[in-house]
Amino acid sequence: MEWADELAARVSGPQVVNDSKTPSGTVHVGSLRGPVILDVITRALREAGHATTLLYGVDDLDAMDAQALLTPDAVDRYMGVPLAHIPDQVADGHASYARHHAGIFIDLFADLGIHPDRYYWMSDIYPTGAMDGYIRTALDRAHVVREAYKRVSKVQHPDTWHPVLVICESCGKVGTTIVTKWDGERVFYECRPELVTWARGCGNSGWVAPFGGRAKLPWNLEWAAQWSHFGVTIEPNGKDLATAGGSRDRSEAIAREVFEREPPLNVPYEFLNIGGKKMSTSKGRGAAAHRMVEVVPAEQLRMLFLRPRPNQAIEFDPEGTDAVPRLFDEFDRLADATAGREVKGELPPGFAKVFGYSLLDPHADVAAEAARFRPAFSHLALLAQIPGVDVAARVREEKGADLDAAEQVTLDARLRAAAAWLADYAPERSRMAVRDELPAEAAALDAEQRAFLAALADAVGGAGVPAPSGGDAWQGAIFATATSLALAPGRAFGALYLAFLGRPNGPRAGWLLASLDAAFVVARLRAAAGGPTLDVGGAA
Ligand SMILES: [Zn+2]
Numbered sequence: 001m002e003w004a005d006e007l008a009a010r011v012s013g014p015q016v017v018n019d020s021k022t023p024s025g026t027v028h029v030g031s032l033r034g035p036v037i038l039d040v041i042t043r044a045l046r047e048a049g050h051a052t053t054l055l056y057g058v059d060d061l062d063a064m065d066a067q068a069l070l071t072p073d074a075v076d077r078y079m080g081v082p083l084a085h086i087p088d089q090v091a092d093g094h095a096s097y098a099r100h101h102a103g104i105f106i107d108l109f110a111d112l113g114i115h116p117d118r119y120y121w122m123s124d125i126y127p128t129g130a131m132d133g134y135i136r137t138a139l140d141r142a143h144v145v146r147e148a149y150k151r152v153s154k155v156q157h158p159d160t161w162h163p164v165l166v167i168c169e170s171c172g173k174v175g176t177t178i179v180t181k182w183d184g185e186r187v188f189y190e191c192r193p194e195l196v197t198w199a200r201g202c203g204n205s206g207w208v209a210p211f212g213g214r215a216k217l218p219w220n221l222e223w224a225a226q227w228s229h230f231g232v233t234i235e236p237n238g239k240d241l242a243t244a245g246g247s248r249d250r251s252e253a254i255a256r257e258v259f260e261r262e263p264p265l266n267v268p269y270e271f272l273n274i275g276g277k278k279m280s281t282s283k284g285r286g287a288a289a290h291r292m293v294e295v296v297p298a299e300q301l302r303m304l305f306l307r308p309r310p311n312q313a314i315e316f317d318p319e320g321t322d323a324v325p326r327l328f329d330e331f332d333r334l335a336d337a338t339a340g341r342e343v344k345g346e347l348p349p350g351f352a353k354v355f356g357y358s359l360l361d362p363h364a365d366v367a368a369e370a371a372r373f374r375p376a377f378s379h380l381a382l383l384a385q386i387p388g389v390d391v392a393a394r395v396r397e398e399k400g401a402d403l404d405a406a407e408q409v410t411l412d413a414r415l416r417a418a419a420a421w422l423a424d425y426a427p428e429r430s431r432m433a434v435r436d437e438l439p440a441e442a443a444a445l446d447a448e449q450r451a452f453l454a455a456l457a458d459a460v461g462g463a464g465v466p467a468p469s470g471g472d473a474w475q476g477a478i479f480a481t482a483t484s485l486a487l488a489p490g491r492a493f494g495a496l497y498l499a500f501l502g503r504p505n506g507p508r509a510g511w512l513l514a515s516l517d518a519a520f521v522v523a524r525l526r527a528a529a530g531g532p533t534l535d536v537g538g539a540a
């Protein structure tokens, strides 16, 4: 996490951190990386004593364009129309298509501990006249803009091209218009049928004063105008915009040469790849941000984004894998390490910071939070599948004390996530049902496996022997018994799965057995072994 603190040490004076998004449709979970990074930068700046304002904007006068076609939400008849002027297709109370999709996305922020000081909507800003000065400057300096585009991005606009997009007075589209003249007060625009491939203009043309919301700046100029208007000092952006000669370079040149202001500091960040592929705004198999937060709670999602440096891509493949349980395990490992408990494996640099920044409350007592009891996700996913188990009681037992209020909240959140994971993402091997009766499949057990099951029954349920307490203790008993019989662990676990689940594989066996009533376990072990009187040759 040094990068955020280094950034905070590098700047001076009050800071304005900004990001904005075009609400072209359903938003992919990877799009939350930006807001999480923004939030961490803001926290680091404030911790370093800089007065800091966090802004989040919605570029909702942008046209529904080719980008929207990448989502499942694009509406054919509105291609080219400003997103803010398209009706909400879902009709669930939002004022527009833009408010619907941006709303669903922004609603996630508070739950993720992200609290911008101000949200702004460009469809609100333009009508106030706040952009008029920038529109005028851009038109007066159209030749400078054309020159910058040509030099930075090798984009050659005709000499008559002017950097403003009029919202066609006839058809309402903004993606199909081009301005070719500027007389100092009004522009001449044409709404051309063939200007772009993804929308068709109506052929209208005329002179109009491009102020007060009747026109907008093209994206690169709008971005630079936002920097000037809000006094932005830091603005991270996704790697796709940060390529040489790309969008960021263009906007930085515009900021310097047209609006005469130094652009903000950039913190380019890489993508979140789901299943090895870069996922843009959607097309995800359940990768929509508002769906993913159901299975990955806020703190774990923050950690997913924060553990690597911003310039590292993140591979996350939650479907049919243990990626989600592993994320919880890693979170708990960082908590343990932060609390000073011994952990296995290498720790990321600044792991306590990663843990602290993953917490929702910026003022949380990190040491106290790290020390809290957290039930293992995999264990909960297991318990959730066993009928009749009092999960809360089992978790209390595991902790050895009552849960405090915060721990109870964690338990509830993890149980909800476990249910969502089992329903939509878990691999088949993690789904299981403990059979009420000895499964017929247990007939496949060989003599060595039967001897192992009998020995385990003695080890955990013999006269005067207390049953192991907790998954680790059960796991230890399984290993010790297998070792004493020189039985390979794989065959030992296989025997347990056949005896309890009627299949050759399953979740961590120690946790499975710990989840069940001990007397039931012993009875089942004996039944599967072939009977309570089988001579096990003094094992255990
Ligand atoms: Zn809606």
Ligand SMILES: [Zn+2]
Pocket: 168, 169, 170, 171, 172, 173, 191, 201, 202, 203, 204
């Ligand atoms: Zn038109």
